[in-house]
Amino acid sequence: MQKIISETERYSARNYHPLPVVLAKGEGVWVWDKNGKKYLDMLAAYSAVNQGHRHPKIIQAAKDQMERITITSRAFHNDKMGEFLSLLCDVTGFDKALPMNTGAEAVETSIKAARKWGNKVKGVAENRAEIIVCDNNFHGRTVTIISFSSEEQYKTGFGPFTPGFISVEFGDAQKLEEAISENTVALLIEPVQGEGGVIVPPEGYMKKVREITERHRVLLIFDEIQTGLGRTGELFSYIHEKIRPDMLIVGKALGGGVYPVSAVLSSEEVMGVFKPGDHGSTFGGNPLASAVATASIKVILNEKLSEKSKENGRYFAQRLKEMESPMVKEIRSRGLMIGIEIKKSCGTARKYCELLLEEGILCKETHDQTLRFTPPLIIGKEEIDWAVGKIKDVLSR
Numbered sequence: 001m002q003k004i005i006s007e008t009e010r011y012s013a014r015n016y017h018p019l020p021v022v023l024a025k026g027e028g029v030w031v032w033d034k035n036g037k038k039y040l041d042m043l044a045a046y047s048a049v050n051q052g053h054r055h056p057k058i059i060q061a062a063k064d065q066m067e068r069i070t071i072t073s074r075a076f077h078n079d080k081m082g083e084f085l086s087l088l089c090d091v092t093g094f095d096k097a098l099p100m101n102t103g104a105e106a107v108e109t110s111i112k113a114a115r116k117w118g119n120k121v122k123g124v125a126e127n128r129a130e131i132i133v134c135d136n137n138f139h140g141r142t143v144t145i146i147s148f149s150s151e152e153q154y155k156t157g158f159g160p161f162t163p164g165f166i167s168v169e170f171g172d173a174q175k176l177e178e179a180i181s182e183n184t185v186a187l188l189i190e191p192v193q194g195e196g197g198v199i200v201p202p203e204g205y206m207k208k209v210r211e212i213t214e215r216h217r218v219l220l221i222f223d224e225i226q227t228g229l230g231r232t233g234e235l236f237s238y239i240h241e242k243i244r245p246d247m248l249i250v251g252k253a254l255g256g257g258v259y260p261v262s263a264v265l266s267s268e269e270v271m272g273v274f275k276p277g278d279h280g281s282t283f284g285g286n287p288l289a290s291a292v293a294t295a296s297i298k299v300i301l302n303e304k305l306s307e308k309s310k311e312n313g314r315y316f317a318q319r320l321k322e323m324e325s326p327m328v329k330e331i332r333s334r335g336l337m338i339g340i341e342i343k344k345s346c347g348t349a350r351k352y353c354e355l356l357l358e359e360g361i362l363c364k365e366t367h368d369q370t371l372r373f374t375p376p377l378i379i380g381k382e383e384i385d386w387a388v389g390k391i392k393d394v395l396s397r
């Protein structure tokens, strides 16, 4: 394995710092390294593989599609995209969807839609649109998106940045209202901050956010790239909050761990601002992507993975809370999105990820202090019990 790691490190840009393991095979909640050692995957590719590795239905859909046609470009219609977008609109209740590939591209798409809606529909002057975001956000890595990051490292050296963004405290509805001006077109927000450390907003916050944005005619954009498709115990996180956003961004698990697929959903009014030539993507909505995404959504629905996530997430968090480790500052969770914050005096979370790796559990720290657990949603209680034993072990050394 060392040889592979050396070769990889020699030739790849060092924009990641992976744990020292080389994965070669995956099935369901399990992955195997080059030497055949088995690990429980508690990261699930940052929620890109909620359905489990190589889900047979998704793999079959990909294989079948590969035998027919894989890409057409949007210069022509294909016989898969309509079915995919109709299903996605049907399960979310939105009028229209725009398919892209990665999460960041979908976020960019939502920003373009909101700005143009602001200009053409709300009447905000050209080049004046403001979008409000939250401190500690994560929406991707493009220049525009890092322009409104509060993480120093994401920005240093990468300027100049895109103007037009204002950041307010996550969880404080009054600060949000104060930040709204006549030029505000949207609030872009994660329902639960994932990379930020699994930060669940205070009870009632999102309801107030919805009320304020509606009153000021500001589009509420939910980035559910990580929280969506069952991760937090509902198909989408806005269901917990009993509200509806004006725009929804999905990605990650939409591609079933097989292929990058993302999409933006909204109303006729908002999506109507896009005219032919305004926006696009060579790969967006291609037949392979569409077939994979259709199968990926169906697996989430047919296997009731949101319900499983709710029940097993509750169980997992409960078992972790019983552990009473002196190293743990706080455990935060919603569904199978769980963060354990390690006390600063006990070292960084990375150290515990390395120890868990030896024990056969894959997880990754987010920022310095939080261990994040987001296993595939097909995980069972038995596997959770096994993992809790190991986590307990590592957090009591």
Ligand SMILES: *Cc1c(COP(=O)(O)O)cnc(C)c1O
Binding pocket: 046, 102, 103, 104, 105, 107, 138, 139, 140, 141, 190, 194, 195, 223, 224, 225, 226, 227, 251, 252
């Ligand atoms: C992962 C993620 C993104 C970016 O998705 P990419 O596919 O990596 O571009 C954006 N927003 C949220 C909330 C994410 O978790």
